[in-house]
Amino acid sequence: MELVPANCFAPLDFEGIYGRKAPVEVDLGCGDGSFLAALAAENPAKDFLGIERLLGRVCSACRKIERSGLNNARILQFEISYAVEQLLPKNSVASFHVMFPDPWPKRRHAPRRLVTENFLASLHRALAANGTVQIATDETEYYRQITRLISQSSLFAVIPDAVPANAMSKFEKRFTLGGVKIHRLVLRKVSPVT
Numbered sequence: 001m002e003l004v005p006a007n008c009f010a011p012l013d014f015e016g017i018y019g020r021k022a023p024v025e026v027d028l029g030c031g032d033g034s035f036l037a038a039l040a041a042e043n044p045a046k047d048f049l050g051i052e053r054l055l056g057r058v059c060s061a062c063r064k065i066e067r068s069g070l071n072n073a074r075i076l077q078f079e080i081s082y083a084v085e086q087l088l089p090k091n092s093v094a095s096f097h098v099m100f101p102d103p104w105p106k107r108r109h110a111p112r113r114l115v116t117e118n119f120l121a122s123l124h125r126a127l128a129a130n131g132t133v134q135i136a137t138d139e140t141e142y143y144r145q146i147t148r149l150i151s152q153s154s155l156f157a158v159i160p161d162a163v164p165a166n167a168m169s170k171f172e173k174r175f176t177l178g179g180v181k182i183h184r185l186v187l188r189k190v191s192p193v194t
């Protein structure tokens with residue numbers, strides 16, 4: 001079963017879902033699941049969770065996982081902010097991938113953007129020690145907004161010159177073929193000194 005049945009209030013039990021204890025990577029807004037499935041095939045020792053709200057895309061992602069016979073990938077149909085804040089256990093995620101989040105480029109729509117100060121705090125809570133967040137966007141103004149938020153935050157450090165994954169998402173392929181500039185950012189969780 002590729003779809004994670006979610007109790008809307010209880011944190012996910014990764015060991016129960018995947019039947020083992022392994023690092024978990026989460027693809028936020030996984031779309032048709034091509035990036036998730038490629039990552040899962042390349043990294044059999046890790047487990048992968050895609051979070052996506054649109055049913056059609058969830059079905060495509062589940063079909064890809066099933067056809068590829070991947071035991072280490074699952075999809076959760078849910079809204080990202082709520083899922084990260086409420087359903088991912090604290091200190092549980094090795095890596096988040098945020099590949100081409102909806103850009104909401106119109107000024108009046110900008111408040112709908114996923115990456116905010118609160119969202120970064122939720123990612124930080126769910127990440128394991130030294131966990132990473134990989135972000136890619138074609139939207140220059142959104143990228144600037146994210147880098148501004150990071151520069152004002154003590155929760156993450158930027159990893160300079162990080163090498164992107166071999167796998168490409170559907171949107172990444174589309175933008176690369178179209179010659180569109182892609183902005184990338186890789187962050188590492190900075191744990192508070194106790």
Ligand SMILES: C[S@@+](CC[C@H](N)C(=O)[O-])C[C@H]1O[C@@H](n2cnc3c(N)ncnc32)[C@H](O)[C@@H]1O
Binds near residue numbers: 054057169170
């Ligand atoms: C621009 S597409 C990128 C898809 C994929 N990451 C890729 O790079 O090919 C953004 C995806 O994120 C999903 N999405 C956007 N906001 C979301 C939210 N708040 N909760 C769940 N899914 C969301 C959309 O439905 C869409 O599939």
